[in-house]
Amino acid sequence: MYNFEFAKPATIGEAVSALSSEGAQALGGGQTLLPTMKQRLAAPETLVSLTGISEMKGVCLSDAGEVCVGGATTHATVAAEAAAHYPALAALAGRIGDPAVRNRGTIGGSLANNDPSACYPAAALASGATIKTNARDIAADDYFQGMFTTALDEGEIITEVRFPVPEKANYQKFLQPASRFALVGVFVAKYADGVRVAVTGASSDGVFRWTEAEEALNGSFTKDAIDALSPPDGDMIADLHGSAAYRAHLVKVLTGRAVAAAG
């Protein structure tokens, strides 16, 4: 690790101004950023911690009935506090990493990082969530722009994520044996106006919607509807842990399982 300055602002405004300085970078739970710094692969001059900003922490319900998660809310908090409102989201948060990761890592950090194997991107995309930043609201469909790439501008902070609550939903995560990130993860959410299926871990373009499955499920929200499809083709990741064909196959199996589990 190289030396750096450290700031811990108490408000979003202070954080935004701290981040406007040259070489400054936001720090959420540090679960991704700190290991990178320890390996000397990142060298921010100033770390601006977001975890002291109380308006960015916690889970609540909006008047419209959306689950609102503050950008600096830890996975453990989401697992506990979203359980009553959006069980599938809470269950997803409760299976990220290990207890240490869940008690440090934040939803904002996860979505900003947009790791192609991360879990939250699937939930946000399948829920048609709104990513709120200090500057604007971004629809999930516009937010994810390929692995490790998002619509965020330099210095822009995710302050909150709003999840419309579906009628039924389920997340199926198939573990990569070493990292235990998602080798493939599928989030299925059924809303009054349609079903959304988001897939993480599988594609080298990052999280994506499997639209054929959505159409089939709009016709009939059953596992059988999925069984009739062929796996998505897309640009599947191939690595030590699974071939492209295997990942595509898993997308289909897990989608079917998510539908069955969503009930």
Place this chain on the structure above:
Amino acid sequence: MPKDHGIGARSKRREDVRFLTGTGHYTDDMAMQGQTYAVMVRSTVAHGKIVSIDTSEAAAMPGVLTIFTGEDFAEVGGNPAGWLIHSRDGSPMREPKRPVLAHGKVRHVGDAYAAVVAETYAQAKDAAEAVAAGTVIEELPAIVDLAAAVANADNRVHDEIPDNLCFDWGWIEDNREAVDAAMKSAEHVTVLELVNNRLVPNAMEPRSSIGEYHPASGEYKLTTTSQNPHLTKLLVCAFVLGIPEHKLTVVAPDVGGGFGSKIYHYGEEALVLAAAKKLGRPVRWTAERTESFLTDAHGRDHVTKIEVGAKKDGEIVAIRTTTLANVGAYLSNFSTATPTFLHGTLMAGPYKVPNVYVNLKAVFTNTAPVDAYRGAGRPEATYSLERAIDKMARELGLDPVEVRRKNLITPDMFPYTTPVALQYDTGNYQATLDKALEMADVAGFEARAAESKARGKLRGLGLSTWIEACGIAPSHLVGQLGSRVGLYDAATVRVSATGTIQVMTGAHSHGQGHETVFAQVVAEKLGIPEENVEIVHGDTSKIPFGMGSYGSRSLAVCGSAIDRAMDKIIDKGKKIAAHMLEASEGDITFENGSFAVAGTDKAKSFGEIAFSAYVPHNYPLETLEPGLEETAFYDPNNFTYPAGAYLCEVEVDPDTGSVDILSFTCADDFGNVMNPMVVEGQVHGGVVQGIGQAMIEHTAYDETGQLLTASYMDYAMPRADDVPMVTVDHSCATPCTHNPLGVKGCGEAGAIGSPPAVVNAVIDALQRGGYAHVTHIDMPLTPSRVWAAMRG
């Protein structure tokens, strides 16, 4: 009532108090006055010519004290291989020099070619980056694939070694023709090609070393993560740096796991000593986890073809194996012994096979050195054999259990000499097999399989009947076979004036529990409380010259030395007692801590005798020296042969290829058991490592020699939820016939016997589930591989 004390008691591991409360004392914990930090500069390419190293910029950086390059060690010795192997044609193996720092060429990713010592760790790291930036390395094509390495004579890991071949070994060469003939005339021949996957040992504590030099006395001290401090000392003094042996102390304090990887002497140990001498200050180095992945000696990595010739009824008539074994870029200390005398000699297994021949070529590649890792050679032999026998049974339409039963050596055949030169002293392989079948409720398997099927899952059962050889010995024999060291061990039993005891052992405990178990052995024999016994290990200035701990040898070899030293203590105690009790020595008995005159009530306690030895007022000084301290060196006259039967039950999810290990059952014969709880723990740990190898652990280099699995993001270690409850039994004991405790060793068994049981179970599940074309899958059996195999 189970015993609560001494041999056989489930005494709690006393060392765990400090390990679990954070009060252990590991190398990296030791702060020293004036200490400095070393950082190694490592190659980022697998193979390259060092064109130039410009250290001037780094040398001028803040805090930098000194910089070493390979040039600085060009004149000193190299780190030798501990075992000389001869090829089939009689020629000695090729032994390239393994220098402290790479010189001329770098030969694997992570190969250190320079080292920086600075006032702080951060300064050393900064300067190491500058050295790397100032270095020009001309990249050469990497040699990674074993078959390509021997086929390609032009591309050489070591310029002087033409076909990258270290040796081409036949065991036993005299068997070759008979085996070929038996194979030719066999009614059935099963052929299996398999890979024993390369593993990274992953000790919890990374390697760490501190060098000190005291100019006034000319004495050096090396504090280091070692499984065998005396061996390290000998290597540093006699081979690498030429330090007079009496001027170096090596201390291996608490060591957080080794699994073999800390047997060996590594260049960093020599580096910190040389740097300490140059600077006159302590120099410390601790591996980062990535360095552990890149530079700890790896394990396994064999590519094998095994042929089993059999009669139609399953009787084995011949076994032949052909193996390419990866030794990596340099010969680590036991790298030549592991694939040969710890592997080829085991290829008969627990079976009465008349004809066995092993051919093994050891191959240099641009990868980290490969050496002994928990089990060392024996897991490779067991895996080949137990997989092939299962396949043979299936091909002949026979029950794998009955095929094994038919071939197992029977109890009346001991001592039994195998065609690959070992003499098994005792065993009862039928007993452990029957025990395992009963414990695992094999009779109820079909019902369980039907229940799985109803849930859409495929259930399978896998067996392995394994044997291993521990406590490698005797020294004169291993010497004839090429060993460059002796394989005895040593212990000093020091009785204090108040009757408490210190035992200085050559064995080193890095998780095994010696401090508890050795104390039980001493307490039992001397009739004193366990808490009055302290086990001292790891410091060459305190302990006698023993060979350390590996190969499941500590209790069988060092425990025997302790026992012999206690015999001497008791003999001397009898002389003292005879004098004090005015009786003749021949009439003195020793039992339950009391020296008594036979047939009388006259007696002296152990404590009274000890006191008299140090305060010799009423003492036979004319004929007997005062004091009560004895040392014994013990050189066993054979290996010990633990054996057992392992059963694994799995369920495969045909939709995803995931394997769930439902149960794992072990019936082991370890001879006499000193502490059942410790033995069970050793088996649990070994089985988990074996399941790790079978299911998820995998070390992968790409074709350019980059290690793809250099962190826990890609190298999977087994966690609690990857493994089932492991059921362990060791009641079928046949005590070792040639050591005083009747013990055989249990440290590696789990890692040896389990991988084939797991793989056999998965193949069984797939075969039963209708995937008849799947006769083998190479480890690790990740969901992706199982799924691909099912697809055909």
